[in-house]
Amino acid sequence: MRADLLTDVVDGLDEALAAVDGFDEALVDGLLRPQPAQAVGLAGLADAVAGSPLAGRVAEAAEKTAAGAAGEDHFVALAAARTALLGSVHDALLVRVEEAVGRPRAEAGGDTAAAGGAEHAVNLHVAARSWLCDLARAGWRGIDHELVSGAAAVVSAMLPEPGLRRLATLLDGFAAELAASCPGATLEHVPVRRWADLWSRAMLLTLPGAGSAPAVADVTGRLLPLGVDVQEHATAVQAQVHAVFEPADGGASRLVRASVSAPKPDSVVGAGLWQLLRPHLSLLAAVSEGRAMELDAMPVTAEGDLLWDDARARTGEPAEVFTTARVALPSAAASPTAPLDRHPARIAVPVLLEGYGVEEGEDGPAFLVAGERLAVDVDRVPAAGPLTPEVVAGSGACVGLLRWDAGAFVLQPLAVERTVRKKAVAVHAGAWAGGTSDKAGVRAEKAATDTVTVLRERAGRLLRK
Amino acid sequence: MGDGALSVWERSSTARVVPSARPRKLAKVPFVELADGRLQGVVSSGSDIGRVYVSSVEAGTYAFACSTNNNRPCGGARGSFCNHIRALIGEAVLQYGAERVVRYLKVDVPGEEADAHTVTGAMVSTRPAQGDSSAAAQVFSRFLRHLAYLEFEPTTAPLPEMQWFPTTRAVA
Incomplete structure (x- = not known):
């Protein structure tokens, strides 16, 4: 880079x-x-x-x-x-x-303006x-x-x-x-x-048609996940999987996203977010297991957003994120941004960084890439996962999203590789998306289950009276 | 802002304005919020599983109210904070952090460390008046609205607007 x-x-x-x-x-x-x-x-x-x-x-x-x-x-x-x-x-x-x-x-696929x-x-x-x-x-x-x-x-x-x-x-x-x-x-x-x-x-x-983003094609082929980006406010959450899609017909590979979102009570946080979203996007399980998925006629928008339907996807072969980033990412083309989405906050470009230095600043770590300082936004890494600021600081390779805010580019880590006993070990921000056997993760899952159980019990007793 | 130059935070599109709630156990106090100029919420009855108390404390005056969802006054909330209100304050401090609760309710906590105990004590020591329970119906309907958020269908259509709401490891 x-x-x-x-x-x-x-x-x-x-x-x-x-x-x-x-x-x-x-x-x-x-x-x-x-x-x-x-x-x-x-x-x-x-x-x-x-x-x-x-x-x-x-x-x-x-x-x-x-x-x-x-x-x-x-x-x-x-x-x-x-x-x-x-x-x-x-x-x-x-x-x-x-x-x-x-x-x-x-290439822009014709007029992407919201018609219907x-x-x-x-x-x-x-x-x-x-x-x-x-x-x-x-x-x-x-x-x-x-x-x-x-x-x-x-x-x-x-x-x-x-x-x-x-x-x-x-x-x-x-x-x-x-x-x-x-x-x-x-x-x-x-x-x-x-x-x-x-x-x-x-x-x-509020203008008619402004919010519509219809599917423009159905795609069939192999989906290689790069990582998960989580967005949330008190009463909503969205997880977006960034991935490389390789068409089965041998066409050019492209960058795509698959999203799942839901409104939520503000007390559902951390692992509770994964629990809420998991049942609606089988891809989250594939991400946790480190697998590709085979898509069959999955609808996609002009912007490269898959309109996910579990019935059109099945779990595929193991696919390691850093291999995907090294082998498939360099030739994957990005789709043009929809007119209304053209805003700096929407920029999220998957990149692979290797051989950087790490500098600890007041506001978290920064990577030194070819002599340039690139701030790392560790705050964007979901709390319910194994990727911590310390792990990022000790890493030697990183797959992340390049973003821009308040006048500067920043890197959001999706996964890092670090060397443990001379072997490369990958740690993923979205590792717990599909579930986990990690001790801390299991505890977080249990607490989140209890929260929803209490709320459902209260709702059952008080809502429909 | 005098010279017209905005700070980095002011120029950020994704600045965190409201930190995420901290996880807490909901069994005793299923709902708590800082809204409408009050700390308000719903506290489960210790004896009757079908009953909840609607409790609130007003910012600034600390005027307090506590009644059941059927609008019967709470026996404990005469003269001072009842146990429901004390539990509500405790859970608010857990969910939002003491600092945000103190700021919202405009509490003057003597000494440096604010916690549920000192925040409650500081409010009680001003001998707050008992407020009317007219807000109870509104608080209860906000709780029901809150519960309804569990019922909405998740969607796999992208929400580009969520790009403005990145997750954050920092909690209240």
């Missing part, structure tokens, strides 16, 4: 992010009665997209908003402008990553947008319990509807953070970019 490219300046990046920051800071104090400094931020956002098809609508939106006269459509236009700017940041960063990693990118998308639940979308607009007017410094709790009814109505799961899950996590931060007036620090991210994304997801 050309690590030097990861620390090089990316042309135009600072300018694009400055325009984003200007808008984000305007959201801190709210857009009900904007001050001159906020008007500058709004105008900066409009200027930044002046050469794009959004120009006219955003300029009008910025002007109306600066005058304190913004309607919902104006807020949508501003959210779109911000999303487009971060989309350009995503593209520039991804080009850089591809140069550094030196892997091919698959059921027109269901229009009024839930309207209710969500109305809440988001109230938030924008109040600003992060103006939030209180009454305003924030307005999301609960919308989320409750959306969650049972699988087609609305994306927006519901986002709003649920966002509202929980806002609730924990009330009242905004006394907040010491505001997560300025993060909340503006969540707000804009939610705004766009």
Whole structure:
């Protein structure tokens, strides 16, 4: 990997992010009665997209908003402008990553824009947008319990509807953070970019069809797992398996992901997350056993997301992750990112690193790769697993996801190899995904089972009365 | 933020704002949360398996309330915190960490180490008033809503939004 490219300046990046920051800071104090400094931020956002098809609508939106006269459509236009700017940041960063990693990118498979998308639940979308607009007017410094709790009814109505799961899950996590931060007036620090991210994304997801990602093909062949990435907030969890897919027809291999997610009570954590997800993705067991899987006509989206169906997969031969990373990964092509997903936070590129030095910093270990320092985000390694910061620090090879946040690339370890008595031993972040015989793991599983048992018993007694 | 330059945390898309809950045993207190300006939750009755108590303590004033899910007042919560409320505070400290509980309830804990005992003591020593139990119905419905999260079907369609919510080893 050309690590030097990861620390090089990316042309135009600072300018694009400055325009984003200007808008984000305007959201801190709210857009009900904007001050001159906020008007500058709004105008900066409009200027930044002046050469794009959004120009006219955003300029009008910025002007109306600066005058304190913004309607919902104006807020949508501003959210779109911000999303487009971060989309350009995503593209520039991804080009850089591809140069550094030196892997091919698959051809875009035609128009990936969401075409269909059921027109269901229009009024839930309207209710969500109305809440988001109230938030924008109040600003992060103006939030209180009454305003924030307005999301609960919308989320409750959306969650049972699988087609609305994306927006519901986002709003649920966002509202929980806002609730924990009330009242905004006394907040010491505001997560300025993060909340503006969540707000804009939610705004766009209230538009018809925005959240649909249909299958574009069925694929048959061999799936070689690289590792598991876990995401969670208090009331939702998702596990994503990153893998190399080799088509049975001998076509070019590609990078794919398989996901499983579920809403959850906030007291289900750690090993409880695996227990919740395990029954719905047989791939998690294959990951723990170190095996490949054979896929038969598995649907896949244009973005390379497998829409997993256990009936179309069976467990295959043993497949060692580091062998996959050394042999199959270098020629596996990545799929183009869907338009709405073009955001730096979405960048997660599988890489293999070897022969690095390890430096212990204040904020955890960093790898020294060809003289460049690459921070390692050990915090992203799931707690219910054998991979610890100490094991990462003592490793000699690492399969991970290259990510970008707050101005720098970071590495999320998925698995590491270390030498024990002259033999290479691999430790995987997702080793417990399918179950474990590890002593600490078994204890964690037992505690998690007890939690769900108690909740189910309580639910059985109290829910259906 | 005076000079307009944002810190790394402020510029992060994936900054952790709310740490994950710490695992705890749920048998005694199946539900606890810091919400609506209160520490509130549901405590299982020690004697009747079909009964639960809805307990709460208000932030700032520590006004407390405890009643059954059928809205009968708790006999112990007269004059001061009953055992249900004490259990609730203890489990909140386990789940969220003492620091977050102290901050949310605006408790002034003398000395440096806050734990369930000192947090409870600091609140009791201000002789808080008994609040009305009007919030009980709302808390109980939030508990039922919480339980309903077990019933939703998992899905294998990707949720790209979860990229903003990385798991974290750090707990409350």
